[in-house]
Amino acid sequence: MLGAIEAGGTKFVCAVGDEKGNLMERIQISTTVPEETMPKVESFFKKYPIKAIGIGSFGPIDVNKESPKYGYITSTPKTAWRDFPFVQSMKAAFDLPIGFTTDVNAAALGEATFGAAKGLDSCIYITVGTGIGAGAIVQGKLLQGVSHPEMGHILVRKHPNDPYKGKCPYHSDCLEGLASGPAIEERWGEKAENLAAREVVWDMEGYYLAQALMQYILILSPKKIILGGGVMKQKQVFFSIYHYLPKLLNSYGSLPEISDYIVSPRLGDDAGITGALILARQAHQESLKKGI
Amino acid sequence: MLGAIEAGGTKFVCAVGDEKGNLMERIQISTTVPEETMPKVESFFKKYPIKAIGIGSFGPIDVNKESPKYGYITSTPKTAWRDFPFVQSMKAAFDLPIGFTTDVNAAALGEATFGAAKGLDSCIYITVGTGIGAGAIVQGKLLQGVSHPEMGHILVRKHPNDPYKGKCPYHSDCLEGLASGPAIEERWGEKAENLAAREVVWDMEGYYLAQALMQYILILSPKKIILGGGVMKQKQVFFSIYHYLPKLLNSYGSLPEISDYIVSPRLGDDAGITGALILARQAHQESLKKGI
Numbered sequence: 001m002l003g004a005i006e007a008g009g010t011k012f013v014c015a016v017g018d019e020k021g022n023l024m025e026r027i028q029i030s031t032t033v034p035e036e037t038m039p040k041v042e043s044f045f046k047k048y049p050i051k052a053i054g055i056g057s058f059g060p061i062d063v064n065k066e067s068p069k070y071g072y073i074t075s076t077p078k079t080a081w082r083d084f085p086f087v088q089s090m091k092a093a094f095d096l097p098i099g100f101t102t103d104v105n106a107a108a109l110g111e112a113t114f115g116a117a118k119g120l121d122s123c124i125y126i127t128v129g130t131g132i133g134a135g136a137i138v139q140g141k142l143l144q145g146v147s148h149p150e151m152g153h154i155l156v157r158k159h160p161n162d163p164y165k166g167k168c169p170y171h172s173d174c175l176e177g178l179a180s181g182p183a184i185e186e187r188w189g190e191k192a193e194n195l196a197a198r199e200v201v202w203d204m205e206g207y208y209l210a211q212a213l214m215q216y217i218l219i220l221s222p223k224k225i226i227l228g229g230g231v232m233k234q235k236q237v238f239f240s241i242y243h244y245l246p247k248l249l250n251s252y253g254s255l256p257e258i259s260d261y262i263v264s265p266r267l268g269d270d271a272g273i274t275g276a277l278i279l280a281r282q283a284h285q286e287s288l289k290k291g292i
Numbered sequence: 293m294l295g296a297i298e299a300g301g302t303k304f305v306c307a308v309g310d311e312k313g314n315l316m317e318r319i320q321i322s323t324t325v326p327e328e329t330m331p332k333v334e335s336f337f338k339k340y341p342i343k344a345i346g347i348g349s350f351g352p353i354d355v356n357k358e359s360p361k362y363g364y365i366t367s368t369p370k371t372a373w374r375d376f377p378f379v380q381s382m383k384a385a386f387d388l389p390i391g392f393t394t395d396v397n398a399a400a401l402g403e404a405t406f407g408a409a410k411g412l413d414s415c416i417y418i419t420v421g422t423g424i425g426a427g428a429i430v431q432g433k434l435l436q437g438v439s440h441p442e443m444g445h446i447l448v449r450k451h452p453n454d455p456y457k458g459k460c461p462y463h464s465d466c467l468e469g470l471a472s473g474p475a476i477e478e479r480w481g482e483k484a485e486n487l488a489a490r491e492v493v494w495d496m497e498g499y500y501l502a503q504a505l506m507q508y509i510l511i512l513s514p515k516k517i518i519l520g521g522g523v524m525k526q527k528q529v530f531f532s533i534y535h536y537l538p539k540l541l542n543s544y545g546s547l548p549e550i551s552d553y554i555v556s557p558r559l560g561d562d563a564g565i566t567g568a569l570i571l572a573r574q575a576h577q578e579s580l581k582k583g584i
Contacts, residue, residue, distance in 0.1 A: 060545065122437040122438070138430050138431065138435065138437070139430065139431065139433055139435075139436070141431055143430065143431075143512070143513070144431070144513065145414040145430070145512060145513030145514050145515050146414070146513050146514065146515045146547065146548065147513050147545060147546070148513065149510060149511055149512065149513050150510045150513075150544065150545055151510055151511050153510050153544060154506070154507050154510050154511065155448075155449060155503055155506060155507065155540070156447075157447060157449055170541075170542045170543070170544040171540070171542060171544070211447055214446070214447060215446050215447065215507050215511065216511060218441060218442045218443055218445050218446050219441055219443050219446065219507065219508060219511045219512060220435070220437060220441065220511060220512070221435070221436065221437030221438050221439050221440065221441050221442075222437050222438065223437050223438045248447070248463070249462075250462045250463060251462070252442065252445060252462040252463065253352065253439055253442055254439070255438065256438065
């Protein structure tokens, strides 16, 4: 049995499951402060004979194994969690192999293993919700370099009819600043889920996301693009992306059929927690290898 | 002994060298039409007892080994070379293992093996010249997904003082359309190499390249960024990038010291041909493995 944590900014999902990605039991815990949230996480897992734990966490996090702060949540705006040693805290409670990556990397791993990118050695998973983030699988492995990607903060060009200044505290009108759920709400004066009937909202959303996908495609050349998160439940955004992206690329390069290339997560809201389970499986396998 | 080809849009460099990256003999051949250029390439290599050939080619090229057009130059604007079966043509003349990638991927491989990114498992090599292109090493391997990257064509925001409409036949004012050598020449009415004293030229060039680097960093998180090509011989562009990039990123994420992170190729103009030699070495090693 394996343990999995999808640590989000508003809630933690904790689950146990098997090596085949089957989730057996799960709970949700509010993300308040570590002193309150973490004991609940620990008492959930104490009930099960788990062999390893996989964590997909909100960030930024330190994923560099050479770094003294490996396993930490780092410069998050959620101050209670800033510099929280996530992996170390779990290690203290459970002497088990622990896998650690971003929430979106975990979702990419879930979709690449059992979801929309199954059988492919490359994909991107993008979440569009409270924030915008993306994880990627490149040549069969989670993309990681000097740090983990922060694809939500790339620059986009302003829509000519968009006077909104943007919501990102770092870059104002980067992609996240213009296209996240809170940006939609502030621009249009209404929560995104109540704007379903206003076509102009989703047309503009697709305009920004199509620009982002163009950059991701030209830079990473992924074999599948998966878009999840709360905002993407408005399916009309996909149609807006299908409209704008070919115009932007203008036949440069050849891509698969667009509606088969840019898709919803097949695991739905379970992409992240399933990916965390696979991360636990990988951590377990690595520990066995080291044991030999 | 190994053979290496750096196939550029204006000239081919052909060389022979050893497994350690030492180049022994080389020639340059004009890129005219395949019927003229290729026989010269072949007669150069016929003189040497080579075991494998590595090719870094201008593109777009088909690098997907499953594709029926693997080894072809595909939709290049150089019409004589469109749909030219490069690998197949070499195979017909030399029954040897052949490695095949883009010219910029070859340069990235050269720099990652013997140059500015030596010892690192990730880097980007960007050339800014007649066109703009980039190759990348990710987790120790050449980045490749549904195709090879086409990073030169990403979108950037126009400089507020730039009325120039851009030169890219596909996207007008994408990065290549605004920041390539021909774009500089058309905007300022003078060849780039004659504009060294005009500060505003290089300030604007850095403004565009800094935006591109921001996107590459947020999406790929490379451990080193290497900028080569004719335009980058104007060293003041680096200073303009060092000026704009930190403003754009605005302390988001932590990067190495910028002047050590964004650098010139240590192999100079030999990055590409050296990378092609390493590609030949890899192709030879793979053929030995398959032989076992």
